Each structure stands twice: as C-alpha cells, then as structure tokens.
Amino acid sequence: xxxxxxxxxxxxxxKARLPRVVEWLESAKPDVVCLxxxxxxxxxxxxxxxxxxxxxxxxHGQKTYNGVAILSRHGLEDVSARLPGDxxxxxxxxxxxxxxxxxxxxxxxPNGNPIATEKFTYKLAWMERLKARARALIQQEIPVxxxxxxxxxxxxxxxxxxxxxxxxxxxxxxxxxxxREILHLGYTEAYRDRHPRRQEFSFWDYQGGAWxxxxxxxxxxxxxxxxxxxxxxxxxxxxxxxxxxxxSDHTPVLVTLDLPGSDDADA
DNA sequence: ATGACTCGCAACGCGAGA
Numbered sequence: 001x002x003x004x005x006x007x008x009x010x011x012x013x014x015k016a017r018l019p020r021v022v023e024w025l026e027s028a029k030p031d032v033v034c035l036x037x038x039x040x041x042x043x044x045x046x047x048x049x050x051x052x053x054x055x056x057x058x059x060h061g062q063k064t065y066n067g068v069a070i071l072s073r074h075g076l077e078d079v080s081a082r083l084p085g086d087x088x089x090x091x092x093x094x095x096x097x098x099x100x101x102x103x104x105x106x107x108x109x110p111n112g113n114p115i116a117t118e119k120f121t122y123k124l125a126w127m128e129r130l131k132a133r134a135r136a137l138i139q140q141e142i143p144v145x146x147x148x149x150x151x152x153x154x155x156x157x158x159x160x161x162x163x164x165x166x167x168x169x170x171x172x173x174x175x176x177x178x179x180r181e182i183l184h185l186g187y188t189e190a191y192r193d194r195h196p197r198r199q200e201f202s203f204w205d206y207q208g209g210a211w212x213x214x215x216x217x218x219x220x221x222x223x224x225x226x227x228x229x230x231x232x233x234x235x236x237x238x239x240x241x242x243x244x245x246x247x248s249d250h251t252p253v254l255v256t257l258d259l260p261g262s263d264d265a266d267a
Numbered sequence: 268a269t270g271a272c273t274c275g276c277a278a279c280g281c282g283a284g285a
Contacts, residue, residue: 012273012274012284013273013274013275015274015275016273016274016275037274037284039274039275040275063275063276064274064275064276064282064283065275065283065284111283111284111285112285113283113284113285151284151285165285168285169285170285203285205272205284205285206272206273206284207271207272207273208270208271208272209271210272217285219285246273248273249272249273249284249285
C-alpha cells in the first residue's frame with residue numbers, strides 16, 4: 001500500500017504567493033495539490049517553477065479573478081476544465097483530472113455575498129451544478145476527491161463566532177443545505193469524518209488580527225466518494241503557511257489515502 | 268479608537284474577497 005496525500009489550498013494569487021507555495025511543496029511534499037484563486041491567465045501561471053519541484057500542472061486560469069489548478073507528482077490524465085451545466089458561465093472555478101486512478105477536482109465555489117443579490121443566486125445555482133457533477137462521478141464507482149474552497153461553513157462549530165456570521169452567504173441555511181445535499185449523495189467530508197469534535201479552521205481574515213485571535217472559519221473541504229473514503233487514513237489542516245509573512249488568508253487542508261499497489265511511488 | 272487587510276489593475280482608488 002502507498003500513502004497518497006492530496007491537499008487543497010486557496011492561495012489568493014499564485015503570483016503573490018509563489019515563495020510560500022514553493023517552500024510548502026518542498027517541505028510537505030504532497031502528491032497532489034488543488035489550488036484556487038490563482039488570479040492569473042494560463043500563460044502567466046509559474047509553470048517552470050512548479051515543474052522544477054517535480055510537479056505537473058493542469059491550469060484553468062482567468063484574468064484578475066478566480067482560477068484553479070491541479071498539481072501532481074504522478075502525472076495528470078483526462079484533464080477537464082469547467083463545471084458542466086451552464087455554457088455562459090465564464091468564471092474559472094473548476095478543473096478535474098485523474099491521478100493514479102483517483103478522479104480529483106479543484107473547486108472554487110462562489111462566495112455569494114451579499115446575500116440579497118444575484119451573487120447569492122449564482123452561488124446556489126453553481127452548487128446545483130456541482131451536485132449534478134458529483135452525482136455523475138459517484139455513479140462511476142471509482143475513488144473521487146472533490147477538493148477546494150467551498151465557501152461554506154458546514155456547522156456552527158466550524159466558526160469561531162456563529163453569531164457574527166448569520167448574515168453571511170457562507171453561513172446561510174440554503175448554502176449549508178446545498179452542501180449537505182452533496183454529502184447525502186454518498187460523499188464523506190474527510191476532515192470532519194476523521195475529527196468529529198475538533199475545532200480547527202482553514203481561513204482567517206486579514207483584518208482585525210483574526211489570525212492572532214484564532215477567529216477563523218472552516219470552509220476548505222475534501223469530499224470523498226465511497227471508494228475514496230474506503231482508502232482514507234488521515235485528514236488534517238496545516239496551519240503553518242498561515243503564520244508566515246505574505247500569507248494567503250487560507251491554509252492547506254490535506255487527506256491521506258492508502259492506495260493499493262506498489263510501494264514504489266512512480267511505478 | 269485618531270484603528271482595523273490584501274490582491275490585481277494600469278490604478279495613483281476601486282472592486283472583490285469572506
């Protein structure tokens with residue numbers, strides 16, 4: 001059996017964050033990393049710097065906003081960008097690829113604020129499309145990992161102060177119900193499955209000393225199909241990167257799967 | 268509280284993020 005780690009990290013600009021990303025890849029050495037909020041077009045993605053660390057990159061970028069990627073130390077097969085269901089949607093928020101037989105998606109789910117606007121409508125519509133895609137993937141009966149910034153606080157305990165978030169799109173009952181609908185298809189949210197009572201966060205606002213006070217929320221998740229959940233041995237949040245200079249406001253969340261097969265990672 | 272962040276853009280403030 002082979003330990004296989006998959007991480008998700010909203011980097012808030014790959015250009016601004018490149019030194020942080022490089023040092024983290026060198027130390028954590030994850031097998032696969034799903035990135036969000038690249039904030040650059042494909043041509044400006046720092047492909048050479050990433051490849052120098054032994055990673056292949058599948059990139060779906062956009063100028064200024066959004067942008068997602070999947071990095072892999074073991075190749076990338078059947079890369080597919082864009083979430084099906086709305087050809088008019090030009091926002092770069094979704095990419096899929098297969099690594100070692102695991103179908104992996106990097107997801108940047110819309111924020112949805114303010115809630116009384118079309119932004120929240122777009123968020124919920126996007127979640128409907130994600131649910132449809134999640135259903136199609138689960139019907140394939142293969143290991144699937146849907147990793148990314150969901151912009152959803154699943155439960156009160158995933159927030160330092162629920163009262164402060166009651167008017168926020170990330171905390172709305174509709175957002176949380178849509179997230180649960182995806183889980184109810186048969187997906188396992190890896191961190192909460194492994195740590196039913198632990199309170200840790202994956203995002204801390206830049207403002208108001210939120211990081212220093214641990215005023216965070218948990219919105220970055222990895223959802224596992226039954227065949228992936230069968231392989232799950234660990235899940236965690238690496239708070240290290242959030243404490244560095246020039247940090248992203250998000251920190252990496254990881255899972256470890258025990259893949260069947262050779263111990264030789266590249267065999 | 269006279270405070271309170273970070274990014275890209277082509278800008279010399281603004282929109283967006285969460």
